[in-house]
Amino acid sequence: MKHDLCTPYELGDRNHTTTLEECIAFYQMLAQRFPRLLRFWQIGESDAGLPMYAGLVSADGVFDAATLQAAGRTIFFNNNGIHPGEPEGIDVCMALVRDFCTRPDLLALLGRTAFLFIPVYNVDGCANRNNSSRVNQDGPHSFGFRGNSLHLDLNRDFLKCDSLAAAHFNRFFAQWQPDLMVDTHTSNGADYPYVMTLIPSQPDKLGGALGAFLRERMLPRIYRQMRARGWPSCPYVNPVADSPDQGIADFLETPRYSTGYAALHHCIGFMPETHMLKSFAQRYDATRILLEEVLHIALEHGEEIRAMRAQARAALPDPCPVFWQIDMEHPARLPFEGYAACRKPSALGDYQRLYYDRTQAWSAEIDHFDRARIVHSVRLPRAYLIPQQWRAVIERLEWNGLHMQCLPQAQTVQAEVLRIVRTSSRSGPYEGQMFHDEVELTVETRSMQARAGDYWLALDQPGARYALESLEPLAHDSFFRWGFFNSILEKKEHYSDYVFEDLAQELLQQDANLAARFQAWRAQHPGASQEQTLDFIYHHCQPYAEDEWRRYPVLRVMA
Structure with missing residues (x-):
C-alpha cells in the first residue's frame, strides 16, 4: 500500500489514534483522488465553530439521498467519535473507506449498498486532546475528551438537542434515513476476557418484525461470526449486582442515546462497546470485524430490512408503547x-x-x-395540536422530517387535555437540564380553542413514532421530561396572606367540594403552617385556578 494511503494508526505503533486535523485531511485527500466513489462534505459547525463532516461511499457514484431511497438502495451508517476518548472506530472507519476506494473486490461486495459515515461526531471533544481523562483505559497514547465545548455528553443529547451537533445530526438522520447504524464506543465496567461487547437496539422496544429479526436472526449470527473470526463476543456486560456471574441485563437505550434515537426512525442500531482493559490494537481489530459483520448482514438482507422498516413506518400499534422496563423476572x-x-x-x-x-x-x-x-402505552391520536409559541418543540419536529399544517384560521377542537399532577426531578442537573424522572398526569376531554398559526401534526406519516415519543409526557425522553415545558409548572399569580385569609374562608363556605377536600387534607397534615394551608386552598379553588397552570399545552385530537 502506498505510504500516503496509510492511516495514522497504521503508520504508528498500533497505540496511536488520529487527530481531528489528520482525520479530516485524510478523507479530503481520498475524496479528491476517488471522486467517483467517495463524497465528503461539511454538514454543519459545532458549538465551538469547528466544521462537522460526513461521507458517503457509493460504488456507482450515486450520492443523493432521495435518489438512493427512491431506488430502494440500502443505506448503512457508521457513526464515530461521539466519545472521542473511545476512538478506535474513528481509525477503523478511515481504513475501511480507504479499502472501499482502493480494493475493487471490496467495492464490488458493497454493490448497491451505500456506506454513509460521520468520521468524528464530537469534533469539539476530539480537538480537546489529552492522555488522562480515560482513567481505566489501556491506550491509545492520547485521545479526545468525552464532553463537547458545552461540557455536554452528546450521547445523551439526541432528543433534547442542546448542542448544535445534535441539531445537525437530527436533520442529517432524517434526510438519509439509514437502515442500519453502528455507533462505535469503548466500555467501562467489569473485567472479563471478551474484547467486544454489544448493545443493540432493545428488540422488544424496537418492536414488530424488526425486533424479531434482530433478536432471532441478526444477533445470533453476529455472535457466531465474531467467534468464528477469533473474536468471541457477548452482550454488553451490565451486571445486575456486583459482578457478571450474578447475571447481566440488557441496556435499555432510550432516545437520548444514538441507538434509542435511531429506533424512533425504525432503524436497527448497534453500539459496539470494546473493553477498556484490552489493548488499543485489540479494540481496533475487534471493531473492524464487528463493523464488517453488521455490514455483511446489510448486504445480504438489506431489501428485507427495508421492507420491514416500511411496514413499521406505515402503521404503529394502537395502543402504542412509550415506556418500557427490563423484565427482571424472566431471564x-x-x-x-x-x-x-x-x-x-x-x-x-x-x-x-x-x-x-x-x-x-x-x-x-x-x-x-x-x-x-411495556409500562406505559397511549391510544394513538389522530393528530397533535401544538401551540405556535412552543418554537423549540416545533423546530425539533421539523428537523426530524415531521410534516405539520399551520392553521390558517382559529378553530375550536374537541381534544384530550393532559394535566400534570406531579413530577419528581433528579437532585441535581443532568446534562444541562433538570430531568423529570417521574411524571403523573390526568386526562380530560374538552373543547379547546386553537389560534391561527398553531400547528396540526397528523400521525398518518412515517415519522409518527418520533412524534409520539417526543410529545407524550410519559415517554422515556419526552420533551416534557427534558424540561421544554417547565414554565407551565409554576403559578404566575399569588396572594397576600393577610387578605386571602378571610377570602379563603368565604371560598370554603361557597364550594362544598373544596371544603371536603380541604378537611381531608387537613386531617392528613395536622401541623400545617399558614403558608401550606392557604396554598392548598388557593391552588384548589376554581376562581383562581389558572387554567394554564400544569396544563400540558400539546393537545391530543382523537377523532
Missing part, C-alpha cells in the same frame, strides 16, 4: 466466560474492595435479562 440463559470476582481489604480504608482474579477463569451459563416489558 434467558447466556453462556459466559468470566474471571472470578473476589474481595479483599482495601489499602485505602476500612472496607472490602472488589477485584477480578484473571488466574481464575470460569465458563458457565448466567442469567441474561434480555426482555423489556
Whole structure:
C-alpha cells in the first residue's frame, strides 16, 4: 500500500489514534483522488465553530439521498467519535473507506449498498486532546475528551438537542434515513476476557418484525461470526449486582442515546462497546470485524430490512408503547466466560474492595435479562395540536422530517387535555437540564380553542413514532421530561396572606367540594403552617385556578 494511503494508526505503533486535523485531511485527500466513489462534505459547525463532516461511499457514484431511497438502495451508517476518548472506530472507519476506494473486490461486495459515515461526531471533544481523562483505559497514547465545548455528553443529547451537533445530526438522520447504524464506543465496567461487547437496539422496544429479526436472526449470527473470526463476543456486560456471574441485563437505550434515537426512525442500531482493559490494537481489530459483520448482514438482507422498516413506518400499534422496563423476572440463559470476582481489604480504608482474579477463569451459563416489558402505552391520536409559541418543540419536529399544517384560521377542537399532577426531578442537573424522572398526569376531554398559526401534526406519516415519543409526557425522553415545558409548572399569580385569609374562608363556605377536600387534607397534615394551608386552598379553588397552570399545552385530537 502506498505510504500516503496509510492511516495514522497504521503508520504508528498500533497505540496511536488520529487527530481531528489528520482525520479530516485524510478523507479530503481520498475524496479528491476517488471522486467517483467517495463524497465528503461539511454538514454543519459545532458549538465551538469547528466544521462537522460526513461521507458517503457509493460504488456507482450515486450520492443523493432521495435518489438512493427512491431506488430502494440500502443505506448503512457508521457513526464515530461521539466519545472521542473511545476512538478506535474513528481509525477503523478511515481504513475501511480507504479499502472501499482502493480494493475493487471490496467495492464490488458493497454493490448497491451505500456506506454513509460521520468520521468524528464530537469534533469539539476530539480537538480537546489529552492522555488522562480515560482513567481505566489501556491506550491509545492520547485521545479526545468525552464532553463537547458545552461540557455536554452528546450521547445523551439526541432528543433534547442542546448542542448544535445534535441539531445537525437530527436533520442529517432524517434526510438519509439509514437502515442500519453502528455507533462505535469503548466500555467501562467489569473485567472479563471478551474484547467486544454489544448493545443493540432493545428488540422488544424496537418492536414488530424488526425486533424479531434482530433478536432471532441478526444477533445470533453476529455472535457466531465474531467467534468464528477469533473474536468471541457477548452482550454488553451490565451486571445486575456486583459482578457478571450474578447475571447481566440488557441496556435499555432510550432516545437520548444514538441507538434509542435511531429506533424512533425504525432503524436497527448497534453500539459496539470494546473493553477498556484490552489493548488499543485489540479494540481496533475487534471493531473492524464487528463493523464488517453488521455490514455483511446489510448486504445480504438489506431489501428485507427495508421492507420491514416500511411496514413499521406505515402503521404503529394502537395502543402504542412509550415506556418500557427490563423484565427482571424472566431471564434467558447466556453462556459466559468470566474471571472470578473476589474481595479483599482495601489499602485505602476500612472496607472490602472488589477485584477480578484473571488466574481464575470460569465458563458457565448466567442469567441474561434480555426482555423489556411495556409500562406505559397511549391510544394513538389522530393528530397533535401544538401551540405556535412552543418554537423549540416545533423546530425539533421539523428537523426530524415531521410534516405539520399551520392553521390558517382559529378553530375550536374537541381534544384530550393532559394535566400534570406531579413530577419528581433528579437532585441535581443532568446534562444541562433538570430531568423529570417521574411524571403523573390526568386526562380530560374538552373543547379547546386553537389560534391561527398553531400547528396540526397528523400521525398518518412515517415519522409518527418520533412524534409520539417526543410529545407524550410519559415517554422515556419526552420533551416534557427534558424540561421544554417547565414554565407551565409554576403559578404566575399569588396572594397576600393577610387578605386571602378571610377570602379563603368565604371560598370554603361557597364550594362544598373544596371544603371536603380541604378537611381531608387537613386531617392528613395536622401541623400545617399558614403558608401550606392557604396554598392548598388557593391552588384548589376554581376562581383562581389558572387554567394554564400544569396544563400540558400539546393537545391530543382523537377523532
